[in-house]
Amino acid sequence: MTENSTLLIRSRRMVIGDEVREGAVFVRDHRVEVVGGYELRLDADRTVDLGDLPLLPGVVDSHVHVNEPGRTEWEGFGCATRAALAGGVTTICDMPLNSLPVTTTVDALRAKVAAAAGQCAVDVAFWGGAVPGNLSDMEGLLDAGVVGFKCFLIDSGIPEFPPLDRGGLRAAMKAVADYGAPMIVHAEDPSQVTTPSGSSYDAFVASRPPVAERRAIETVISAAAFSGARAHIVHLAAGECAALISAAKAAGIALSAETCPHYLFFAAEEVPAGHTEFKCCPPVRYAVNREALWRALGDGAIDAIVSDHSPCTPSLKGLTSAGGGNGDFRTAWGGISSLQLGLSVVWSVARRRGFSLADVSRWMSAFPASLAGLPSKGRIAVGCDADFVAFDPDASWEVRGAELLHRHPVTPYDGRTLTGRVTRVWLGGAEVTPADPPRGRLLARGGRPLGV
Numbered sequence: 001m002t003e004n005s006t007l008l009i010r011s012r013r014m015v016i017g018d019e020v021r022e023g024a025v026f027v028r029d030h031r032v033e034v035v036g037g038y039e040l041r042l043d044a045d046r047t048v049d050l051g052d053l054p055l056l057p058g059v060v061d062s063h064v065h066v067n068e069p070g071r072t073e074w075e076g077f078g079c080a081t082r083a084a085l086a087g088g089v090t091t092i093c094d095m096p097l098n099s100l101p102v103t104t105t106v107d108a109l110r111a112k113v114a115a116a117a118g119q120c121a122v123d124v125a126f127w128g129g130a131v132p133g134n135l136s137d138m139e140g141l142l143d144a145g146v147v148g149f150k151c152f153l154i155d156s157g158i159p160e161f162p163p164l165d166r167g168g169l170r171a172a173m174k175a176v177a178d179y180g181a182p183m184i185v186h187a188e189d190p191s192q193v194t195t196p197s198g199s200s201y202d203a204f205v206a207s208r209p210p211v212a213e214r215r216a217i218e219t220v221i222s223a224a225a226f227s228g229a230r231a232h233i234v235h236l237a238a239g240e241c242a243a244l245i246s247a248a249k250a251a252g253i254a255l256s257a258e259t260c261p262h263y264l265f266f267a268a269e270e271v272p273a274g275h276t277e278f279k280c281c282p283p284v285r286y287a288v289n290r291e292a293l294w295r296a297l298g299d300g301a302i303d304a305i306v307s308d309h310s311p312c313t314p315s316l317k318g319l320t321s322a323g324g325g326n327g328d329f330r331t332a333w334g335g336i337s338s339l340q341l342g343l344s345v346v347w348s349v350a351r352r353r354g355f356s357l358a359d360v361s362r363w364m365s366a367f368p369a370s371l372a373g374l375p376s377k378g379r380i381a382v383g384c385d386a387d388f389v390a391f392d393p394d395a396s397w398e399v400r401g402a403e404l405l406h407r408h409p410v411t412p413y414d415g416r417t418l419t420g421r422v423t424r425v426w427l428g429g430a431e432v433t434p435a436d437p438p439r440g441r442l443l444a445r446g447g448r449p450l451g452v
């Protein structure tokens, strides 16, 4: 979209706030200028009438491991953002690991920005990392534009990103409290995690029980109460923790939580032996737990659904190809690849439970945008960036891992039939495809351009 050009999109099923209704959106110069009824009469350089095809705000995926620089053989900004675009994700927030360097200093952020610049097909923002010993780097990282900080309470799997202990968590949260930036926490308590007793998936699940999440979330709640900082639980897998989170919210603690498509779609009972493409931490638990997570989304205990896209090479999964079932759950890298699939995966199972596209959009666009402090993202509203997705909610299609734009084809969704497909995407008012030259921007907290 060129300077001052205009675009009008009509749809009889537009997600506006908490509603799906007839509407039209008028865009000038990359941003939404008017949101009106379907018959809105305004002259635009270009008019698109989607008819009954729904229009959603672009998905904001606030939990993506791009791994570049340093582990670019796992994933990278070019392919990750093209995959995002294909899946209707118009903004991603990159995690501070597993890149090298990890994003725990301003210099490391500079290295990441240099790696990302010019190759992003969607908008990208960055989390900083909170690790032992980098308290003095946090203010600089915030000034430079990270959207908040990620920390672990348990071994992250890579030595350069060690966990915080309770004291370290409190100190780090105290440091971010004045900025209003969130501390997002991988919440598993190492004292409750054991070595798997065997190679089966059940043994792996048993080694990382719900109580490990519960104890860690208690630690986060007490640190949030102590510091006054905003805390967010990443990839909540144990549904039983919803009550704890709701109680903390009711007590006025600034706490939120996300879960992921894989916890809502799969169940431990159906993970085949050796299929380590299903391995992630915390693990995909049993079907009864999956239903508890859905209830927690329904009652607002869980606020968001994000991919936690965390790919690696097939060999680190212990797999020789796109699957194959020859992996070992004890040694395989933990992480599930799904950036391109999240919206379709979630819609496939949300619709069966009676949720609407507005619910899905709240979980996958509006909340992640607010968590990351990106007020112009995640909504179709006046003043917001013109990032939209046309989504056919009834299209049925089969996932082929090898056809996805992720760097590697390994994904547990390979061969699954999904309902709902992204058909068109607009980024800043321009209709874009993964084949187009990259036009994504690098964003700082607040939505300003990132410059370090």
Ligand SMILES: [Zn+2]
Residues within 6 Å of the ligand: 063, 065, 095, 308, 310
């Ligand atoms: Zn993650």
